[in-house]
Amino acid sequence: MKSCLFIFIFASLWGSCRNRYPSERMLNQAAQLIYSSPQQALKLLDSISPKILKRNARHNLYLLKVHAAYEAYQDISVYPPLSNTARYFQQQGDSTKAGWAYLFTGIMDSKNGYYEKASINLSEAKENAPRQDSMLLFQIHYHLGELYKLRRDQQASIESYQKAIEYHSPQNKYSNYEMGDCLLNTRQYAAARTYYKKAELNALNLQDSVNVAYLMLQIGISYSNTQNTANAILYTHNALKYDPNPEFQKQGYLLLSEIYLHRQQLDSARYYLKKASVSTDDSEKLQAQYYKQLYQIAELKKDYQSALNHYKKYTTYITDYQLNKTEERIDNIVNRHHQKKWQRENRRLVRQRMLLVNGSLVLALLFILLATYIGILLKKRREKYLNACQMIETLQHLCQEQNRCQDKFKELLLNKLEVSKKLAFISSYPHDKHQAFLKMYNEILGDIGQTDLNWDELYFTINYLYNNFQQKLKDKFPSLNEKEIQLCCLIRGGFKTDEIAFVIRQSVYSIHKRKTAIRKKLGMDERADILTIILSLLDNS
Template identity: 20%
Template sequence: MHSVKQLCMANRLKLILNLLLLFCLVACSRNTNISPLLKEAEGYMNERPDSALLLLDSITHREDMSKEQNALWCLLYTQAQDKNRIEHTSDSLIQIAVNYYEKTDREDRKMLAYYYCGNVFYDLNDALQAQDYYLKAYKVGKNLDEPYWLGRLCANLGTLYIYQELYQPALDFQKEAAGYFLQDEDTVSLSMALRNIARIYVCENQLNSAITYYSKALPYTSGSHALYISNELADAYGRVGEYGKGVFYARQASALTQTTDDSCLVSLTLGDLFLKQRIIDSAYHYLSFCRRSTNVYTLKDTYHSLSQLEKYRGNLQTCLFFLEQYETLRDSVEKQTYKESLSRLQNMYDYQHVEKEKESYRQEADRKTNYLYRFLGITFFFLLLVVCIVFYLFKEKKKKEEQLNQSLRLQEQKYRDSQQYLAERNATIAELSRKAEVADDLKMQLDMMLEVVNKKIAGDTSGSIGCTQTFFTSDIYEGICKEWKKLDCEQWLEIVKWIDHVLYPNFTYKIKMVYPSISEVELQVCCLTKLDIPVSRIAVLLSMTSQAVSLNRKRLYKKLTQQEGTAKDFDKCISSL
């Protein structure tokens, strides 16, 4: 019965382990299959963004993704939507990518996450949030060699600044964008950047500069963009009074029109040019055609020009009619512009309000964090104090116990010593008597030896003095002081022999004992200084400058004494050895 139960338990355990293994295999297979799909979708992104979006939509079980895979999926999905011109309605996906890549060192991914987050907020009509993320992407992208993305970032920032009527920063960013597009050989984007620069100059009434940039943009432009740039260039020429060039570019634009509204837009430019030249019939022909437009801005300007034309003709009643139409449309446009301005102001207020709330929350969080740190610090201090007190009391208790044990051991030892005291005293007395006799014998022997040594010392001293005098009158000393141009190995060995064996016994040995790692040059400086050779002569013998010798003496003093000192301190130290 017992063996049957064990068999059942073993079978259950085996089943559980198999299920766990199967679960791990499924999870791993899902996790493994996702990475190639993401890589494939990223490869499709530029040429076939619709295929990339379908591929990303086919990935299910996002809950099984790793954080890195999920962040990449969110980034690529937002990018695919953007490239397929699908308007963004929420920033929830791209924020996942932003929050992940902000904590990594993948600067390229971080820049893309910031860029597409800016695009999302642009679609959500939150210009300030979009601008904030574009600036973050621009700051990261400046450290990367990515002219394609930097050009788009600068162009988008320039556009946002134009909306805020901040023309100087808008101009700077658009010019920088044009430089990046030229570097990347992206002619379409380059033409748009040059056109935007020209429009900024028009807003600032710098028409000659605007004409220059419109002219630069035209060679890179085709299709409908060429129509609008040619028409705007024609208008700019009309404003500076060069009507012939204006008509030329307006007719170029007219040849590119495809819709009625485009034809009306170009006809308005032609009508204004002819009106400024007082060619009334041609102006009336083109301006009358403009009344077919469905664009409220085109109609507004058309009625204003028609009122001026009728005023020249002297038809005041018709002029008033057109003026009324113009005022009505202008009120409509102003209301729309006013609503847009209010919307921008509201967005700005909301953004600033949110930022203030964020800052308030940050300050509150910092304040609470500081309180927490203080509380933890005080708590840790008191805990440490309690531990120290407990440890001190424990040590004191152990110390008292040790003292008590030692006292008991001493008492026991005294008791043991008292029983042997008499025997030891007698033995000590006998030993002292024997040592006294030995000491007397030793004293006699020492006296005799001292007398012999004194005699020998007297003889050695007279010999040493003679040897010293011999050295200072020798050719070696003469060579050291005057004749030798440089100290060679044989001469150095002779000097060492005289110093160590005759003049100053074991001098070099003493130096090496104090400073074991001394170099040969440093030892030569020590020996020559010991012989009282002048610094200038030492410099000649060692092929050095006098300053170098003095510096070596100063360093040697520190190495020999472990103290700071001068070259003279070194000389005194050497003379004392």
């Protein structure tokens, strides 16, 4: 069971990785086809599943789809808004993609009637667009002009169109439609027709009848404004053949009526007005155009009563239209949006500054506490160090005193041992002077100067002077009896054989005999030096 689950997970991951990289290659391929073949780009993009893409590629897919649809003259308002995509690319620092995403979101909002949102998103697009990206800036200013035009802000609209014309590059051959609109709205009619005709050829190649109709109507309007009524009528009639939409048909008939009105052909003008069949269900703009032409025809026919009635209706509809479109200036909306954004940014900066100040204060406090703590520790360590130095100095002094006392004590013990040796030496010679000296010595010092050895004192002296010789000898060689240990101690103390004989009250022969016994117990040769062998054995233990 576990192996099957592992195989399934591995296959899923492998399939996901396998599909992801071709999908990203298809995204790159579609991006290259956006302008030259937007329909093919859309087919490629529709074949990619967003689920297998990483976040960046997924947002790129959304943006490319809308961009391809826009270049294919499709209605992009049917797509989901790109607000999240715009913010994502803005956070990633990709200002170009953020600018395009905000632009398309603004176009969608404008088409859906959300003019306030549209103005804000177009403003964000303008703010994010790189200064060197002339194509993006052209599109932004063009659509700002369109938005101003919808809001009946004529001067701002013309300024935006003029700005768009400044950003238009001769190498940009994919914006003929928009460039024609910019030139038409700035009254550059001949130049506008040039771009409209280029866009018309492209729309015919794409078999986009709706845009062909729109472009022909715009060409007709440009001819109408230059008093070339014959071409204006020709292009308007051709436009009406391509788009059967009732709203578009009414616009075309109203244009034809206006052209014939300018030519003083009132019957033809009335004919096309009747074909327009504008009703109260139509927009205020269409009704205003309709009644404007009716009152102009009535005025030319000198039917002043009818002209007055039609004029009243015209003023009613044109006023409603203007009021409906000029609720609030776009500049005010954008300024208010920027003001709110700056206020949010200001609050964010204030919070950051407060956090920075508070953080700095906390860090400063922690630094002070840490410095104080370290200072206290250093002070304590210094005190400990000084105390330790003082103690070391005291101990060194005591050690020196002890060594001096030990040296003095050792000197006294050596002197005492030497005195004992001298006394033993003197005692071993029965001379009258020697005996007189010993008698006098005992009389003066009494018990302190006794010539007989005190073995406890001797053991203490030998152990102290010669590294516990007696104790080690006793522990190392338990076979030695007390007399033999005494003999070894006297030998270690430097006593000669005759001196030893006097001290332990035995003959020299007995001393030699005891030495022989010691050599046997310790496994020595008969003539071996007892002290040398014993010291060697004790050092090796």
